[in-house]
Amino acid sequence: MTGSSESNEQGCAELSVAETLVQFPQPMGWPEMHRVAIDDDDAYLMRSTVEKVQRALAGVGYSRR
Template sequence: METVAIEFELTEQEALALAQFVKRLGWQEIRINAVDDDEAYCMRDAIAHVRSALYRQGFSPR
């Protein structure tokens, strides 16, 4: 599978809000917005990458 790098800038407030959102986002919300389970799993994995990138930048809400 090919990977892509995505780079963008957020304010600290936006980064914290996004970190809170991806922390609270659950399977049910992901699945309801996907066309099937395969897409939902792909979305979940992508969200995990976003969560990890935010964590590495110091945005890890408890």
């Protein structure tokens, strides 16, 4: 493979990861987070982290559908 081909494939993979991260929490709401959390603090931490990732991705042009 050429360097530019590898770079393009890596760019596509990173795009796919970013798009997946943006969409992942959409079907996962508070009940699901709370159900898999160790306790309430863990659930709040998960929700906060997901929101931070979504805001960061939105800041560079990715947003939920």
